[in-house]
Amino acid sequence: MQIVSVFTLVVAGFSALSSAAPHWRPKTAHELSERVAGCPLDKAVLPMVNEPGMKELSNPSKSYPVRVVIGRGTQNYTCASSSESDVPVATGAKAHLYDASCLAQYAPEILHSLPSALLDIDKGKTGRFITKQASMWAGEDTDINVGVHIFNAEKTPIFDYAKQEPNDIFYGKKNEGVKAPNKANKGEYGAVDWLLLGAVQTGEVKYSAAYRVVTAGGSPPPTCKGMKKNFEVTYATEYWFYD
Numbered sequence: 001m002q003i004v005s006v007f008t009l010v011v012a013g014f015s016a017l018s019s020a021a022p023h024w025r026p027k028t029a030h031e032l033s034e035r036v037a038g039c040p041l042d043k044a045v046l047p048m049v050n051e052p053g054m055k056e057l058s059n060p061s062k063s064y065p066v067r068v069v070i071g072r073g074t075q076n077y078t079c080a081s082s083s084e085s086d087v088p089v090a091t092g093a094k095a096h097l098y099d100a101s102c103l104a105q106y107a108p109e110i111l112h113s114l115p116s117a118l119l120d121i122d123k124g125k126t127g128r129f130i131t132k133q134a135s136m137w138a139g140e141d142t143d144i145n146v147g148v149h150i151f152n153a154e155k156t157p158i159f160d161y162a163k164q165e166p167n168d169i170f171y172g173k174k175n176e177g178v179k180a181p182n183k184a185n186k187g188e189y190g191a192v193d194w195l196l197l198g199a200v201q202t203g204e205v206k207y208s209a210a211y212r213v214v215t216a217g218g219s220p221p222p223t224c225k226g227m228k229k230n231f232e233v234t235y236a237t238e239y240w241f242y243d
Contacts, residue, residue: 039102041065046240047112047213049194055178057196060209060242067161067207067241068104070111071095071149072118074232075192079224088220088227092151093235097159099144100238115216115236116185149239157197159210159239170207170241172197180215187217192235211240 042064049056073095077088103111147161147168161168176196184191195212199205218235221227 038099039105041068041101041105043106044068044101044104044240045108046211047108047238049178049181051181051183054181057176057178057194057211057213060211060240062242065104065240066243067239068100068111069097069146069239069241070100070114070118070236071097071212071239072121072236073149073234075218075220075235076151076230076232077220077227078230079227082224082227084223084225086224087222088224088231090220091230092155093149093157093218094151095149095235096145097147097149097161097239099146104238104240111238112214115214115238118236119185119187119217119234156200159241167204168206169201170197170199170210171201172210173200175209184214185216187219187234189217189221189233190219191215192218192237207241207243209242211242212237213240214238 044064046060046065073093075093076091078091079088080086100111100114103114146164147159149157149159151157157172157174159170159172161170174195175198177193179193180191192212192215194215197210197212199208215237216235218233218237220231220233
């Protein structure tokens with residue numbers, strides 16, 4: 001997909017927001033910014049693999065999520081050697097997280113097309129690209145880059161939203177995994193699995209579960225032949241969080 005097509009998708013998505021909520025009209029640029037970057041999610045429905053013969057993740061315990069973001073970054077791997085006899089081992093991931101609440105609520109078909117489209121955008125320009133599209137509707141100061149996804153030394157997946165609210169951090173563990181649908185954008189080597197993560201942090205827990213769905217890219221090659229000791233594979237996805 002060409003970049004111009006991605007622009008069309010995102011512009012269409014934000015156009016859909018105004019048509020999907022005809023009774024809401026912003027009074028100020030700030031109010032419009034808040035709408036684009038923080039929509040309610042009571043109508044948002046978690047996507048399913050929905051292909052014959054393929055497994056699904058367990059349904060969430062709550063009827064709707066409390067946060068939906070687009071993740072864009074890399075899945076990280078290591079190889080013991082560059083031999084065909086070795087296989088890549090996952091070491092974690094790192095990604096920026098972008099608010100997708102309005103698309104999840106009002107234009108899910110546009111949201112679900114973005115992970116695939118974003119594989120064609122240079123990762124160094126992703127934040128600027130998405131924010132620029134939002135600024136067409138919400139003003140130049142809109143910031144939809146709401147957090148980061150990393151792994152710690154114990155290989156625990158972390159989703160850090162502390163830039164929005166102190167201590168808004170999710171520590172997860174893999175509870176379930178299913179194959180991405182055949183229609184997924186495979187990128188260079190394949191689309192990573194869809195996942196259900198449970199919370200592992202102690203004390204006050206804001207989120208009980210997180211889903212990684214609508215994945216694009218991210219899988220490693222089948223062997224380490226010709227690969228560096230440490231390497232990254234670009235991916236994009238949706239993350240849905242439930243309390």
